[in-house]
Amino acid sequence: xxxxxxxxxxxxxxxDSLREAFGKALAALAGEFPKLVVLxxxxxxxxxxxxxxxxxxxxxxxxxIAEQNMMAAAGGLAAVGLLPVVTTFAVFCLRAVEQARLxxxxxxxxxxxxxxxxxxxxxPDGGSAQALEDIAAFRAIPGMTVLSPAxxxxxAQATRAMLEFDGPVYMRTGRSPAKRLFDEDHKFEIGKGQIxxxxxxxxxxxxxxxxxxxxxxxxxxxxxxxxARVVNMATIKPIDAGLLARCARETGAIVTAEDHNIxxxxxxxxxxxxxxxxxxxxxxxxxxxxxGASGEPEELAEHFGISAPFIAEAARRxxxxxxxxx
Amino acid sequence: xxxxxxxxxxxADEEDKATLEGLVADVTAAARFxxxxxxxxxxxxxxxxxxxxxSSADILAALFGAELNLWPDIVNDAHRDRFVLSKGxxxxxxxxxxxxxxxxxxxxxxxxxxxxxxxQGHPHVLDLPWVETSTGSxxxxxxxxLGMAMGLKLQKSQARVYTLLGDGELQEGEVWEAAxxxxxxxxxxxxxxxxYNKLQSDNRNDAIMRLEPLAAKWRAFDWAVxxxxxxxxxxxxxxxxxxxxxxxxxxxxxAHTVKGKGVPYMENIPAWHGSVKLTRxxxxxxxxxxxxxxxxxxxxxDDRNG
Numbered sequence: 358x359x360x361x362x363x364x365x366x367x368x369x370x371x372x373d374s375l376r377e378a379f380g381k382a383l384a385a386l387a388g389e390f391p392k393l394v395v396l397x398x399x400x401x402x403x404x405x406x407x408x409x410x411x412x413x414x415x416x417x418x419x420x421x422i423a424e425q426n427m428m429a430a431a432g433g434l435a436a437v438g439l440l441p442v443v444t445t446f447a448v449f450c451l452r453a454v455e456q457a458r459l460x461x462x463x464x465x466x467x468x469x470x471x472x473x474x475x476x477x478x479x480x481p482d483g484g485s486a487q488a489l490e491d492i493a494a495f496r497a498i499p500g501m502t503v504l505s506p507a508x509x510x511x512x513a514q515a516t517r518a519m520l521e522f523d524g525p526v527y528m529r530t531g532r533s534p535a536k537r538l539f540d541e542d543h544k545f546e547i548g549k550g551q552i553x554x555x556x557x558x559x560x561x562x563x564x565x566x567x568x569x570x571x572x573x574x575x576x577x578x579x580x581x582x583x584x585a586r587v588v589n590m591a592t593i594k595p596i597d598a599g600l601l602a603r604c605a606r607e608t609g610a611i612v613t614a615e616d617h618n619i620x621x622x623x624x625x626x627x628x629x630x631x632x633x634x635x636x637x638x639x640x641x642x643x644x645x646x647x648x649g650a651s652g653e654p655e656e657l658a659e660h661f662g663i664s665a666p667f668i669a670e671a672a673r674r675x676x677x678x679x680x681x682x683x
Numbered sequence: 684x685x686x687x688x689x690x691x692x693x694x695a696d697e698e699d700k701a702t703l704e705g706l707v708a709d710v711t712a713a714a715r716f717x718x719x720x721x722x723x724x725x726x727x728x729x730x731x732x733x734x735x736x737x738s739s740a741d742i743l744a745a746l747f748g749a750e751l752n753l754w755p756d757i758v759n760d761a762h763r764d765r766f767v768l769s770k771g772x773x774x775x776x777x778x779x780x781x782x783x784x785x786x787x788x789x790x791x792x793x794x795x796x797x798x799x800x801x802x803q804g805h806p807h808v809l810d811l812p813w814v815e816t817s818t819g820s821x822x823x824x825x826x827x828x829l830g831m832a833m834g835l836k837l838q839k840s841q842a843r844v845y846t847l848l849g850d851g852e853l854q855e856g857e858v859w860e861a862a863x864x865x866x867x868x869x870x871x872x873x874x875x876x877x878x879y880n881k882l883q884s885d886n887r888n889d890a891i892m893r894l895e896p897l898a899a900k901w902r903a904f905d906w907a908v909x910x911x912x913x914x915x916x917x918x919x920x921x922x923x924x925x926x927x928x929x930x931x932x933x934x935x936x937x938a939h940t941v942k943g944k945g946v947p948y949m950e951n952i953p954a955w956h957g958s959v960k961l962t963r964x965x966x967x968x969x970x971x972x973x974x975x976x977x978x979x980x981x982x983x984x985d986d987r988n989g
Contacts, residue, residue, distance in 0.1 A: 432830060434831070435830075456826070
């Protein structure tokens with residue numbers, strides 16, 4: 358074999374990651390949504406929207422490395438009847454939170470923000486690139502729907518649901534290869550959590566990459582005769598308060614798990630919902646109000662305490678607190 | 684009511700002289716009303732930014748009166764021209780000019796900054812059907828206008844997008860992101876106007892953060908640049924027409940204005956930029972200077988609830 362002049366493959370741009378699942382789904386949905394346009398800030402290979410660019414170059418809008426302008430311009434595109442999907446890394450969405458607030462949410466535009474590379478799942482790029490605050494920031498914006506699907510199939514379904522939904526949406530994808538968790542009869546619906554494993558002793562409520570880890574934790578707990586329920590909470594806002602209340606009543610203890618700061622994300626949303634209806638012991642698994650670091654995602658999950666053993670340990674703590682009023 | 688703009692983009696300098704003179708008279712009257720109404724609204728509100736409202740009144744009146752293909756009965760027409768007040772704190776002048784041209788009731792628009800009133804301190808798209816987007820965070824309106832221009836082009840619309848920026852607003856980095864982007868995408872349906880009154884909230888631009896050489900900056904970003912006297916209505920009208928006829932590039936009109944224009948005690952005094960409270964005497968003096976008659980002053984200033 359002689360050397361070829363082919364461009365090197367982008368690391369991580371192949372495989373069954375959530376971002377690739379999103380990008381493929383978006384390209385496939387273009388025909389069904391003729392007003393759909395995709396906004397990119399020179400990062401299409403990373404966000405998955407290179408699939409859309411290849412299939413529909415005329416509906417792919419390049420904004421260069423300038424996320425504030427891109428985010429607000431989406432409001433203008435929506436204002437003239439198009440269906441804009443803003444795509445970049447989660448950490449750069451943080452850079453344009455105020456543009457999303459005023460020009461998308463306050464104006465109630467039908468515009469979507471899809472953020473790849475959230476959390477420790479980013480891996481080797483390190484702490485500066487690992488957005489651990491995005492769910493908190495976007496969840497605090499009135500009228501903003503916040504999604505974090507867990508596997509490639511659910512990501513494809515959520516992409517469709519997001520386009521069918523009328524209003525601003527922030528959705529997290531993911532960088533690293535994602536485990537396939539659900540089979541073909543899985544049905545994603547905005548605003549609905551799902552019990553993906555039955556159990557009666559404790560409920561593990563997770564989103565994104567933490568759903569796979571919560572399921573793994575439930576396996577460990579089963580060996581100790583602890584029967585853990587697992588809820589996939591792919592919609593963080595509006596949170597499925599009804600399901601949470603039921604789980605609190607039926608299992609008496611809750612653990613939340615997210616690849617995000619323990620403050621302001623899924624854990625906050627769950628605690629807010631349950632404080633009002635069914636106050637039961639809640640333990641929070643997430644990054645403990647610190648920044649990330651370089652490393653492989655699984656190493657980082659271990660190092661920062663969001664891997665399956667940490668979820669299992671939180672479940673034991675939550676169960677131990679049952680009925681003790683603390 | 685605004686007048687139809689010429690259908691062909693002929694050279695504005697050759698435009699029929701009588702038509703232009705008629706437009707200038709109409710727009711001059713609109714600008715006078717805009718200033719008077721804005722002063723009255725700020726007086727009733729007990730706060731608001733009078734300086735920038737005075738400096739931008741002629742620009743707004745020229746746009747609404749003669750340039751925009753936008754009338755009260757077509758505010759939902761997909762092919763209408765769009766106007767975005769990127770300097771959202773100029774809201775009192777926008778409400779006033781809109782009231783003059785029949786988009787809203789002049790009396791209702793005096794309920795500026797009141798709870799329950801759609802005339803918020805900064806314009807909000809969900810409150811008023813003829814406001815195109817919500818502004819008040821500097822730089823964003825410009826980006827939204829860019830998005831509109833891009834979207835209209837994608838949909839093969841002939842509609843144009845106009846946006847008014849403050850000079851201090853140009854210190855926002857987002858403005859230059861948008862400037863680069865609009866030129867890259869050859870958005871010749873986008874026209875930005877800068878209300879260049881040289882003053883901002885705390886002081887002169889050049890004391891806070893120098894903008895000059897301003898025209899050279901825009902030229903370097905590959906925009907078609909025009910500099911005009913922002914209070915010379917016939918010059919403004921001709922420049923708008925020339926901008927509309929510019930192909931392949933977005934246009935920026937640097938309008939040199941006087942902050943507080945028309946109210947002698949405000950002119951060029953930075954203190955009148957910010958949100959201020961006008962006394963009855965100050966409001967009366969301003970309205971008189973702006974050519975309001977005694978009964979008009981009473982009509983403007985008497986208690987709205989009384």
